[in-house]
Amino acid sequence: MKRLLRPKFWISRLFFFLHIPLPFRVRVTDRVRIALDPLSVPHALWLNRDKKGKDIEVVQNEVREGDVCVDVGANVGHLALVMAERAKNGTVIAVEPGIRMFQSLKKNIRKNGFKNIVPVHAAISEKEGDVEFYEYSHTDTFSSLVRSKNRSAHAYMVPSVTLRHILEQNGLGRIDFLKIDVEGAELHVLKSLGDRISDVRKIYFEYNEDNYRNFGYSGANVIAFLKENNFRLLTEEFTSDNYIAIRK
Template identity: 30%
Template structure:
């Protein structure tokens, strides 16, 4: 049955690539007072442009907190749903967008280039974690805009670099003032890898995954406890409105 659904899903993806090639759709998105434009060439990109991952209200909250001079790290940037809108909102700061999947990272750079000058953004191919190592990236399917990537010990995935956040800063990237994290269950590893950088971060928006965090031997309760131990107060922002099971959004602030 799983193989049948996989085949149907691939047929739908092929259909949408064909349809969007023949009948292009406008990828313009407005959240509050901020507008960005995204390339729409796949079913996944179309969904993101239309639904914003079910996070429109949360994105608007994030944008409203920006003064314009911050360094924002978008950890798990995909094709730039958050990063492009953030870059559009910044006046002197920059967004650093981490995306290890090469298909999404290529589109991420394209979207950022279309929305903001180069001094407002940087991208990185590393996956943030709590070690400096190598790993393998796997996904349920690969197309621009597709998510659900995760780190694995299997050999049949994509070899990638894994880095601690404090190691990334030591290599020349600017330290973050604000964070957005969506890494399909690896949130605790990302937070631990920031080390002392957390002292300079007052606000974190994080998507937590009750089932996917088990891949990494953690739980959402552990992640929330870690943030509280670091001095953050947590506000639960509810589930994404597009009906993704097992995911919920949290704002951590101090």
């Protein structure tokens, strides 16, 4: 209720729904700022930085100087930029299929002056080619390769590549930190690595049974796949949240 009484909230809603960018940037860390484009993530950070605080903290704690990081579902780049800040002499691959999010991602990379981020406009899946991508006008955070039955979607085609292809294309021999937030396609992203999954050290992924069900599998399938590939998880009790898997 308190939030509804704040002028900032109504300014955010107005500019978001009119698709008008606000003329300033939002703080992510002391160095990283992102444009206040009419997209869900920058507005969420502007209204309440703590909403994304856990994800930012995980990246700051887990990424080291010189690391190779891959952000699948990079959105506007708020976490990819923190990875670049932490990795310094390392490399960050930021993958985002959504057209509006990708344009904002490229702008944020340019405005922050990082030279160690490679933006990739694509969806990650087990097959290469073109796939249909669904975006929702009221919230871009639910954009997905699967159409939601309860939402009106705008569909368009995007290139699809495997994560294995991304590694080979960029000459990367390892991934120190892999973040995956793809609204239910997490298992397909993992499988797209093929045998290169053995080159991944840490995975930070979204766990959501409802999203997984849209793709025809369950959380148990994700956990089993990770364990079969020699990853250990820091918990055995899973709810809708983000979790870290570490190579044994």
